[in-house]
Amino acid sequence: MSIEDLYDDAARERLVAEPPKRVDAPVRLAFERDRARVVHAAASRRLAAKTQVVGPQTDDFVRNRLTHSLEVAQVARDLARALGTHPDIAETAALAHDLGHPPFGHNGERALAGLSVDCGGFEGNAQTLRLLTRLEAKTVDADGRSVGLNLTRATLDACTKYPWGRSEATGPHGVHADGTPRVVVKFGVYDDDRPVFDWLRAGVEGRRRCLEAQVMDLADDVAYSVHDVEDGIVAGRLDLTRLDRDALWATVRSWYLPGADDATLDVALEGLQAVGSWPRSSYDGSRRSLAAIKNLTSDLIGRFCGSVQQATFAAAGGDPLVRHRADLVVPESTQVEIGVLKGVAALYVMQADDRVALMERQRQLVAELVEALWQRGADGLDRVFVDDWDAAGDDAARRRVVVDQVASLTDASAVARHAALVLPAAG
Incomplete structure (x- = not known):
């Protein structure tokens, strides 16, 4: 049985049925077409001009949201292929996973x-779900409404990482880079996008994610932990040979692993340091150092994905690893090691004083831009959002249009729009 045979007609169904392509067009399977779209x-x-951790304009080396998404896609495709699930579905979900991020990343x-x-x-x-099913127009339904x-x-x-709405979300935990409690709850669908969410989740009970979403x-x-x-090493913000364990463990617990004790975290760090390519000397900017970092990156990704692959195969017992017929198994030791690496980046990059000050200015810019667009109404919106504004039945719906507009902007276009709409009024 081929991998395609494991996905039925319901899995391949689209919200709006599409006619066959021309007979002289290249033959692409349904999931290949999804990836191309x-x-x-x-x-x-637009992801190329949106912040990953450090702003894309700050350095030629650091990742932006697009390069990060490409790297996630590569990891997802390789892991999916190794597991026997559909690599096109996993890769497409990975390519799409950050599409909904606004300017300035998680800070925005x-x-x-x-x-x-x-x-x-x-x-x-x-x-992201709203964009894929509404805002990024390619197909319309019988009434002329975009179905994304x-x-x-x-x-x-x-693509649905959190298959529940805001009212069903659990409270956030941990802190932001400035030490304040996190306020953003994790959910995957707005109330007015429920119809398409219910369609795509047909036949699925509860919050269970499909295997391909778990791979994504x-x-x-894995990608952003490594x-x-x-990026932090090359930017000169951290040195893996000089880690402050007390400060690191405090950050890991406050950001990612609140229940982890020192002994557990010590074991995880020692396991990472035992990887043959873990640096024994400080980064010096040479090609030799760059090559060493790349080898470490490759070894860590292989370490994490290899452990998950083995654990998942052992749990599956030979059952097909597709959709809702199986779950990904991430060993606790791997989860902790990933958490430690995330903590390293959080402590030395995300919590840096200069970045915290910049983030405060970015949030102020977003707030001022939302207010300016709200006051201007349709006159301040891009053409694609004007119809949404005109069709909105109340202030809440109009507010959502403004939020959609701001979320669509890149870092640079948000700054430019702010300069055009806010700074002249302030002056």
Whole structure:
């Protein structure tokens, strides 16, 4: 049985049925077409100018949201292939996983969440679903309404990292870089996007994520835990040979692993340091040092994905690893090691004083931009959002349109729009 045979007609169904392509067009399977649609989406191109951890304009080396997404996609595809699940679905979910992120990354998400309480909140993953099924127009229904990229049910399900609404979300834990408690709750669908969410989750009970979504989520964790550390090393912000364990463990617990004790974290760090390519000397900017970091990156990704692959195969007992027929198994030791690496980046990069000050200015810019657009109404919106504003039936719906507009901007275009709309009024 081929991998395609493990996915039924319901998995390949689209919200709006599409006629066959021309007979002279290249033959592509349904999930290959999904991947192409995400690759060619305007929202994908905009990721190149959106912050990952450090702003994309600060250095030629650091990752932006697009390069991060490409790396997540590579990890997801390789892991999916090794597990026997569909690599196109997992890769497409990985390519799409950050499409809903606003300018300034999680910091912009934090600002918009506070500004949209009265219209259903804001969450990057819920915004991704909204974009894929509404805002990124490729197909319209019989009434002329956009259904977004019109992806298959299996692919949309794989893109749903948090399959629940805001009212069903659990409270946030941990702190932001400035030490304040986190305020953004994790959810995957806004109330007015419920119809398409219910369609894509047809036949699925509760919060269970499909295997392909679990692969995407792990690939994201693996990629940014490793690559954020790599970026921090090259930027001169951290040195893996000189880690302050007390400060590191405090950060790991406050950000990621609240229940981990020192002994558990010590074992995890010692396991990472035992990797043959772990640096024994400080980074000096030479090609030799760059090569050493790349080898470490490769070894860590292989270490994490290898442990998950083995644990998942052992638990599956030979059953097909597709959709809702199996779950990804991440050993606790691997979870802790990933958490330690995330803590390294959080302590030395995200909590740095200069970055905390910049983040405060970014949140202020987003708040001022939302207010300026709210006051201007349709006159301040891009053409694609004007119809949404005109069709909105109340202030909450109009507020959502403003949030959609701001979320669509890149870092640079948010700054430019702010300069055009806010600074002249302030002067």
